[in-house]
Amino acid sequence: MAEQPLGAQGGGTGWSSANDAGATLSIDLGALATNWRMIAARSPRSACAAVVKADAYGLGLGVVVPALINAGCGTFFVAHLEEARRVRNIAETAHIYVLNGLPPGSSQAFAEIEARPVLCSTDEVFEWAGFLRTSGWRGGSALQVDTGMNRLGVSMEQARDLSQAVDRPPFSLIMTHLACAEQATHPLTVRQREAFESVRDWFPSTPASLANSSGAFLPGDPALDLVRPGYALYGGNPTPGLRNPMRNVVTLEARIIQVRTVSPGETVGYGAAWTAKRPTRIAIVSLGYADGYLRSASWEDGRPGAEAAIADSRRPVIGRVSMDMVAVDVTGVSELEARRGGFIQFIGPDMPLDDVANRAGTIGYEFLTRLGQRFHRVIKN
């Protein structure tokens, strides 16, 4: 298994020495590529893109994009033009769509790196059309249609009018985004899918895209011409409540600084939020909310928080997560494992991202995109 610290590749973030850092974040690029191929293979007649906004959900554009290109991915979605610039520097020939639309006056900047705006309003559509006319630029753009999420996109009515407008840009993609993609029978999912069928009828020769990660697992043919997975590529479960079909990509392991015994009646950490009921062995670990291990993962006054894995068992995080430290109940774990310098897994194959996020009252997306800059990053495979 080829492993190299990110520092050795020149660039990226992360501390180069595993000994200096409190925690190690491993990113399995082989699993990432497998996940992309798996989603691509679900709908062989559709193309499969990759959503790499927010620095590839915190994993790092610099490692994720090359791995996906090697796997066969030729289309990327980002949120901002600056992210598109970073992808363009790595992916010379890829199609790059910018989800957050066309900021006023930015058309030329899009053309310079051959980025494609996802046009979200008629104002954006006509600003882009004007730019194409005056500049002669022939680059692509997507039309985002709002089918019920009420976030971004032109209305259904505007989409129908645009389909008949002679002065509209020649869209390279029409797309919409599902508000409840993980719920196939949610009335809004059903309505959005029906509405988007009408949009496809209005733009019969333009490729169409509907599905994010969860959308790709909907029944029927949700993939249409292009799927847009993000979360599932990084190992998140696109089918909440069912077995995760994706392979684990991100593993976060933090080092034990000290192991101590707490007597019944004693408390642990800030706010005395956890009280020992029995003699308890606790490990104090080098990971905190400054590393993106959310404070909401705390054990607070009887409400359990997240868990962490050590020696084939899951152990509760106890007390409040501090800025740089967290305590884990390791009672009964052998001293060989629960020892100064040993490691506890906070995210990974033994401690699924979705479980951790759920217990911290959030979603895995937030956990990934908050992961901090102080880890020793290891890139595998």
Ligand SMILES: *Cc1c(COP(=O)(O)O)cnc(C)c1O
């Ligand atoms: C973020 C995003 C995606 C990817 O969603 P995942 O749930 O991460 O797969 C797809 N489409 C749009 C419009 C998005 O904003």
